[in-house]
Amino acid sequence: MNRKRRIGLVAAMTGVITILALIYPWLARGAGWFEVSFQYKWFLLLLLVIPLVFWAGTFGQDARKPRLRIGMVAPLVAGPRGLRAQLRDLPGVLRAVALMFLIVAMARPVSVLRDQTGDQKGIDIILTLDLSGSMRAILESNARDLPGLQGQQPTGKRLTRIETAKLVIRDFIRRRKSDRIGVVVFGKNAYVLSPPTLDYYLLDQMVAKMTLGVINGDATAIGDALGTAVARIRKSDARSKAIILLTDGDSNAGSISPDYAAHLASTIGCKVYTIQIGTGEEVDVEEGTNLLGQPVYGRGRFPVNPALLRQIAKETGGEAYIATDGKALADSMHKVLDSLEKTNFEASIGSFEDLFQLLLIPGVLLIGLDAVLRAWLLRRFP
Numbered sequence: 001m002n003r004k005r006r007i008g009l010v011a012a013m014t015g016v017i018t019i020l021a022l023i024y025p026w027l028a029r030g031a032g033w034f035e036v037s038f039q040y041k042w043f044l045l046l047l048l049v050i051p052l053v054f055w056a057g058t059f060g061q062d063a064r065k066p067r068l069r070i071g072m073v074a075p076l077v078a079g080p081r082g083l084r085a086q087l088r089d090l091p092g093v094l095r096a097v098a099l100m101f102l103i104v105a106m107a108r109p110v111s112v113l114r115d116q117t118g119d120q121k122g123i124d125i126i127l128t129l130d131l132s133g134s135m136r137a138i139l140e141s142n143a144r145d146l147p148g149l150q151g152q153q154p155t156g157k158r159l160t161r162i163e164t165a166k167l168v169i170r171d172f173i174r175r176r177k178s179d180r181i182g183v184v185v186f187g188k189n190a191y192v193l194s195p196p197t198l199d200y201y202l203l204d205q206m207v208a209k210m211t212l213g214v215i216n217g218d219a220t221a222i223g224d225a226l227g228t229a230v231a232r233i234r235k236s237d238a239r240s241k242a243i244i245l246l247t248d249g250d251s252n253a254g255s256i257s258p259d260y261a262a263h264l265a266s267t268i269g270c271k272v273y274t275i276q277i278g279t280g281e282e283v284d285v286e287e288g289t290n291l292l293g294q295p296v297y298g299r300g301r302f303p304v305n306p307a308l309l310r311q312i313a314k315e316t317g318g319e320a321y322i323a324t325d326g327k328a329l330a331d332s333m334h335k336v337l338d339s340l341e342k343t344n345f346e347a348s349i350g351s352f353e354d355l356f357q358l359l360l361i362p363g364v365l366l367i368g369l370d371a372v373l374r375a376w377l378l379r380r381f382p
Contacts, residue, residue: 009086010058013093021097021362028358032111036355039108046103053099057092087377094370101363105356122178123337124196124238126229127169130247130277131210132187133217134302135162137248138284139277141326158295160286161248161277162212164326169246172333173203179337182232183207186225187217188253195232221254222247226261226272226312234268241270242318244336246329248277250305262312271318273336274309278302279324 139161173181180196181203193206229243251258265272285300313320321332
């Protein structure tokens, strides 16, 4: 077979195999593939190796073939000239196309399904979380009482206040069914992480990725945090509106005073439930890790202002709690819901669908077909 004919045949096989492999994903989701997003985009960089795999499995294998010198051309008459000789590049094409599908599948394509709109019955809640540096302090807890740990805790690892708060908040979100929840984080300044939404999956992922240091944590702006939360919830049509403020420090920054922010909340009928994490006593603080990767702890004291938190809760009709461990923190958050009245509202719910399996199936089938052809129809000797 001359080289031009071989190139054309390889190109044709590549096109046909790719089209056939795409039939199943296309029938499953159709034009929805043009709107997918990838959760692990960096996996797509592996597609750069596909041309190398393609070359090694087709034209590149010529250099690896064993050769025999002969003194006459007569033996060439018995050489391979049939269908198997023409399809000798097929396994390499199958392997390259299969690898391409598997790499795209590893990038985790997801599709946003059509929003579903309907009447829901719930509460509008803004979770306001302190991300100041004092949240590095240790909050002693029993691992059996903390959701997400399932009774197990890494050896030598003690949970900090922020780690415990994240576990409790994620459990709080998972337990909700029809409450619109938003998240505000604050340190020296306050930021909206998410407006009130029913998309609990997205909320859970955003809270899970929160870390200290993503915002300036050198101070604690309680007034700005409350003001930001009020601004996000003031247009809510829910009968019950609540702000849950989790902090372990005293207000020492910001352009809005906590008293005025509490007044704004009471004006729109929003109750503020304050949860003080810790008591202000000297505690262990995680300061980093040693050369072996084990956490290193020091001692520190972070002032709190329980009187301020009680005043904020009182003015808005809420309650004030003090959490000295993880269980108390979880109990405090769930007690908030007991005093709130649910209301009906119209909500739009967005959901996500993983599509990686639609690419994984044809990729695995092509790998299997490649193995069968190499072992049976197109096997080589030696």
